[in-house]
Amino acid sequence: MIKKQKVQVIVGMHKWTEATQVAELASQAQIPIISFAAPSITPQMMGIRWPYLVTLANNGTAYVKCIADIVRAYGWQRVVAVYEDDGYGGDYGILALLSQALQVDGSIIEYHLALPSSSYMFDSGKFIREELQKLIENTQSRVFIVMQSSLDMVIHLFREASQMGLVDRESVWIIPESITNSLEYVTKVDISYMEGALGIKTYYSGNSGEYQYFEAQFRRIFRDKYPEEDNRNPGFYALQAYDSIKITARALDRMANGNSSGKNILLSEILSTNYLGLSGEIQFEGMQLLQNHTLRIVNVDGKPYRELDFWTLEQGFTTSLSMVQRGNDASRNTESLSGLVIWPGKLELRVPKGWNMPTKQNPMKIAVPGRTSFSKFVKVEYGEHGYPVKYTGFCIEIFEKVLKLLEYDLPYEYYPINGTYPDLVQFVYNKVTTISICLPQGN
Structure with a gap:
């Protein structure tokens, strides 16, 4: 050229x-x-x-801060970052931005789901199924944030995730602008796999005379050239x-x-x-x-989506542009989206938990004091090699009685910790997921 x-x-x-x-x-x-x-x-x-x-x-700054506000609003603590690896390291910048934005409110990226370009794979479906199975076995988070990906890969991802039960009533999916902007071109069958996802896109006005003239011309030319296509919107x-x-x-x-x-x-x-x-x-x-920090949050609902709130760096979530234009006169809202969100599985009346119950492969970890003066409340008995063999005491009995009243199985493991009560609290605060068993002194 x-x-x-x-x-x-x-x-x-x-x-x-x-x-x-x-x-x-x-x-x-x-x-x-x-x-x-x-x-x-x-x-x-x-x-x-x-x-x-x-x-x-626009660069990724506003996008990741909008995601962080959504995660904060609904109280999700752990998320899964999904991205299509371009082989050049182009995803690491936005992943670093997201991690930093989430940490402000104590949330973390628990798992990275990296997918190679579909052009490099013979069987995309098989590869995605295998990677999703690893995710199921290694993490409890069910808040999936798609950072960067081709439309083709996202369609494959949602199709496989739906069939594996990962687009259900306790799951959350957030898709990026590149996918949200392309939803008009996705078939009804593929849109059905994505229903309930939240999308983020740069706001633009469709009310100007220039836009309406362009839209009419675009629709006419597109209809003449592609008469079999349903969607003719630019x-x-x-x-x-x-x-x-x-x-x-x-x-x-x-x-x-x-x-x-x-x-x-x-x-x-x-x-x-x-x-x-x-x-x-x-x-x-x-x-x-120059960056446009006015974003629009949408909810995939088969049409292909419904528009919800606006979002800006200064105002957070807002329902009207007039509030955005008032600037700092209004307080920043990051409490929740005002529009009705229909989550995956047609969930409307409550917000998805965003996490899965512990499994035998990934049980709940319960830290207990390894040494205590109050043995009636909790006591760890050790075997001949110094490893814990039995947990007793009032607190243990109450916990196990409550478990029997639950209507579901809750796999768990006790971990003795030779530290103070503040040490145990610090483990919770730091979201420690791997705990080393501390043997009593002298063993």
Whole structure:
């Protein structure tokens, strides 16, 4: 394209790795690149390494903070991070951001579910089933946060997870903007596997005259070209594409009117854009889009989704843009979403627990004092090799009596700890999942 067709601007790339690979070549020819992807964490030398790469997308900062607010609002303590590994380490930045945002309120990423690109796998379904089985055996968390993934992989993931009972009434699924923006193109059968998931997307207004004209034209052309397709609405990526062509055309017009030419001047004109596009406000700071921190939370409900609250860094969850526009006049709301969420399994009346009961492979760990002066309350008896063989006392008896009244099995294991009561409390606070058995002194 650069050598033979003499293109002046290259537009597209929904993955950051793709954008950087194209930018390596285009920078040598001094061709501006407008990318629909942005890095989660901006590299310090980005402007030097890719001097012609312009990002028309938000980075991951607002997205992960919105996720953290959702997790905080519903009190989930542990989550599973799901991502499609691109082989270049591009996911680690957003995983680090998510981990940091969750830790503010004491939540953690309990498990990383990494999936290779489907193009590298002969049988995607089999691989996903095996990885999900490992997850079931090794973790109790059922709050699944999909960070970065192709639509094809997410469809495979939900299909297999549904069949294995992981998209049920106690599970939570949160999908990223790249998937939420593509739900219009997912079949009804595949959408049915995703029902109940929460999605996050960048907010844009569909009320302007320019948008409504574009939508009508898009629907007409799409209907004529693809008459068999049901959904003819322009997605967010169509708006991005329209805006990128619009700002390029404006930049070329300004160059023509100013009787100037040159690749550097074209890049400068693109970066000087101040334009309210269909995808939102377009202004650049350096080589990057000024961030739009107004997000929309949606609930997948087979249509393909229902819109719930807005979210901003300053306000948290809010039901109207007027509250967002008032800025700091309103207090920040991170208590809960105001809209009705229909969770997986058509759960409406309560929030999913977000965790699974302990299993024999992963039993509940109960720490008890290994040495105590109050043996009537709890006592650990040790065998000849110094290992605990029996747990007795009032507290043990009460616990085991209560277990018999439960209507379900609760696998558990006792662990003697030779420490103080504050030490035991600290284990709970630190969310310790692996406890070493402490033998009594002298053994």
